[in-house]
Amino acid sequence: MPQLDKSPERVRTMFGQIAPKYDFLNNWLSFGLARRWRRFLVAQVFKRLFKHWDVSNRIDTLDVATGTGDVIVEFRRRWNKRFKNKLGASTSSVGVDFAPEMLELAKKKIRKKNLTDVEFVEADGTNLPFPSERFDAVTIAFGLRNMVDPKQGVSELVRVCRPGGVVAILEFSPTKFPIFGPIFRFYFHKILPLIGRCVSKHKDAYRYLPQSVDDFESVDTILNYLREFGIEDARRYSLTLGVLGLFIGRKREV
Ligand SMILES: C[S@@+](CC[C@H](N)C(=O)[O-])C[C@H]1O[C@@H](n2cnc3c(N)ncnc32)[C@H](O)[C@@H]1O
Known part of the structure; x- marks a missing residue:
């Protein structure tokens, strides 16, 4: 099988072209689960980040491949919900993506929701334009598998996270669950690309999705990258019968 083309030019152009339909398709093709998956990611980040938190320390977060x-x-x-009226509690968020069309939609969404202290930066996740140890939490959802060099992507996520901070990666993986696995594979490889193509009018973006999942590193490889770069207690939660997983852990304090 020829290697999947994950060149930054191809991936950036593709996401730029599907950007206007991204949220709609993301929601419907996941049967509304995408929102729940992100909720789980954020809940797990909170659990680790606010365990021993001094309210006077501002929390800075970075979301890589932020999309919209x-x-x-x-x-x-x-x-x-938790800290709005808590005196002294403050936070700032940065979102990074290399597709400007996605970032435009993200900015609109943030304005519409009246959220402050949110900034978006156009950059490649494998070469982040931030100093080391800059953020308290660094997340990436459905972005890592699109990178030509996922190891370099993980290394950058960990580099910009402060010691004691949290790194979290949400990503699909081929499910091997009995009975459900083959049904899901049929949906993912045959039905989803068809609907995606009709709605987005993009000829292969939604064929690329299952291909990029099959082409991605194994669960153990991602865990090993995290450990190698200094994430202690790195673990993976399996979600929705193994369709995807959350890799998470804290950066070792020196
Ligand atoms: C499937 S979308 C995920 C968006 C969002 N995180 C979400 O949860 O819906 C993948 C995003 O990753 C971005 N992306 C892919 N590779 C990237 C890279 N190397 N650097 C920065 N952004 C990248 C794409 O432009 C796209 O917006």
């Missing part, structure tokens, strides 16, 4: 900014929106929803 949904991880940031979910982070702020939970933050407002």
